[in-house]
Amino acid sequence: MLASSAVIRRQQFLIRTLGGYTDQTHLKRMQQTKAMSGTAFEADSENILRAITPNLDPSKHKGQAGKIAVIGGCREYTGAPYFAAISALKIGADLSHVFCTKDAAAVIKSYSPELIVHPILEESYSIRDEDKPSISSKVLAEVNKWMERFDCLVVGPGLGRDPFLLDGLFLVTDSLDLVSGYPLAVLTPNVNEYKRLVEKVLNCKVDDHDAHEQLLSLAKGIGSITILRKGKSDLISDGETVKSVSIYGSPRRCGGQGDILSGSVAVFLSWARQRLSAAEGDLPISKINPTVLGCIAGSALMRKAASLAFQNKKRSTLTSDIIECLGKSLEDICPAI
Numbered sequence: 168m169l170a171s172s173a174v175i176r177r178q179q180f181l182i183r184t185l186g187g188y189t190d191q192t193h194l195k196r197m198q199q200t201k202a203m204s205g206t207a208f209e210a211d212s213e214n215i216l217r218a219i220t221p222n223l224d225p226s227k228h229k230g231q232a233g234k235i236a237v238i239g240g241c242r243e244y245t246g247a248p249y250f251a252a253i254s255a256l257k258i259g260a261d262l263s264h265v266f267c268t269k270d271a272a273a274v275i276k277s278y279s280p281e282l283i284v285h286p287i288l289e290e291s292y293s294i295r296d297e298d299k300p301s302i303s304s305k306v307l308a309e310v311n312k313w314m315e316r317f318d319c320l321v322v323g324p325g326l327g328r329d330p331f332l333l334d335g336l337f338l339v340t341d342s343l344d345l346v347s348g349y350p351l352a353v354l355t356p357n358v359n360e361y362k363r364l365v366e367k368v369l370n371c372k373v374d375d376h377d378a379h380e381q382l383l384s385l386a387k388g389i390g391s392i393t394i395l396r397k398g399k400s401d402l403i404s405d406g407e408t409v410k411s412v413s414i415y416g417s418p419r420r421c422g423g424q425g426d427i428l429s430g431s432v433a434v435f436l437s438w439a440r441q442r443l444s445a446a447e448g449d450l451p452i453s454k455i456n457p458t459v460l461g462c463i464a465g466s467a468l469m470r471k472a473a474s475l476a477f478q479n480k481k482r483s484t485l486t487s488d489i490i491e492c493l494g495k496s497l498e499d500i501c502p503a504i
């Protein structure tokens with residue numbers, strides 16, 4: 168039964184790829200998706216960015232353009248949560264919070280007064296084993312108090328691998344039930360993180376000749392989540408469709424670009440959900456999963472900004488230079504006024 172459904176899925180995938188699928192609902196969905204795309208897989212990211220980016224409307228109040236929280240930042244890694252949180256603000260979110268360890272908080276605050284920084288996480292070196300359960304409940308109670316106020320959470324940038332904290336994707340790979348079945352969950356694995364996920368979930372090696380179908384199976388295998396596989400082209404799948412974003416970015420691979428991406432995806436995902444819920448199904452993007460829209464928009468903007476930063480800075484391009492180009496890159500596609 169399982170094997171035969173896998174074969175049918177594979178056949179349907181191939182037929183869809185060749186454009187010959189006959190199921191009417193699916194056909195309609197593919198046509199709508201395809202209308203937003205240059206090819207079957209390459210997303211029409213500029214139109215998606217235009218469709219989901221909200222107007223700067225004077226009647227709106229603070230918070231309506233997005234409240235984002237980043238959970239990450241420890242003694243070693245203070246840059247990663249900063250990059251994610253400041254990128255969210257530079258793109259257009261109204262408020263950006265960081266929940267990090269006590270050691271990281273003062274450092275992150277000193278990078279920017281724009282961020283709201285909560286020094287509430289603890290690292291295991293600073294606490295005794297017998298105190299861990301009580302500290303853990305205290306931390307969770309404090310985090311819980313805030314969680315429902317946010318439109319999107321970014322879990323992981325700079326959490327490291329302290330067993331008491333645990334890196335977001337490292338933790339998820341070990342405990343997939345944390346995200347399984349949650350349709351708003353998005354994972355953004357890099358090359359190493361993707362390899363670990365494929366080995367754990369699909370029990371095989373990464374196969375780049377069958378990249379689209381493998382990604383589709385992985386998203387399905389984990390259960391109703393969306394995966395953005397970072398690389399030369401970014402590949403995005405929610406287990407139903409696969410889209411790619413191949414806009415030329417930058418040949419510089421300095422650390423922190425994945426953190427910009429995570430903050431960007433958080434904002435665009437929130438905007439896509441807001442846009443779809445307000446539009447009552449009459450938009451060309453209505454049938455596309457908002458998580459997929461958020462990933463496409465976040466990936467495209469990150470790559471455009473990286474390309475612009477590289478034009479200016481060449482070999483000395485750093486993550487902060489890319490962040491400085493986020494605003495202009497979005498402005499070129501969706502002018503503010």
Ligand SMILES: NC(=O)C1=CN([C@@H]2O[C@H](COP(=O)(O)OP(=O)(O)OC[C@H]3O[C@@H](n4cnc5c(N)ncnc54)[C@H](OP(=O)(O)O)[C@@H]3O)[C@@H](O)[C@H]2O)[C@@H](O)CC1
Binds near residue numbers: 357
């Ligand atoms: N400026 C900043 O603050 C930035 C901070 N950053 C933060 O850094 C963290 C790691 O992210 P990354 O992207 O370097 O991990 P990745 O490519 O999977 O691994 C590369 C190699 O290193 C190893 N390894 C990794 N982490 C390890 C650990 N804690 N302890 C031991 N080994 C570890 C890994 O080994 P493996 O897993 O293969 O065994 C692989 O060989 C993450 O929290 C990220 O948010 C970045 O966002 C960049 C900007």
Ligand SMILES: Nc1ncnc2c1ncn2[C@@H]1O[C@H](COP(=O)(O)OP(=O)(O)OP(=O)(O)O)[C@@H](O)[C@H]1O
Binds near residue numbers: 400466
């Ligand atoms: N070979 C490449 N060519 C062009 N863009 C790339 C390439 N590899 C990654 N990118 C882009 O860089 C961004 C970050 O991807 P990367 O794989 O470096 O993530 P990461 O390792 O998690 O980064 P971080 O250092 O923030 O942890 C993504 O948006 C991706 O599109």
Ligand SMILES: [Mg+2]
Binds near residue numbers: 357425426
């Ligand atoms: Mg990363």
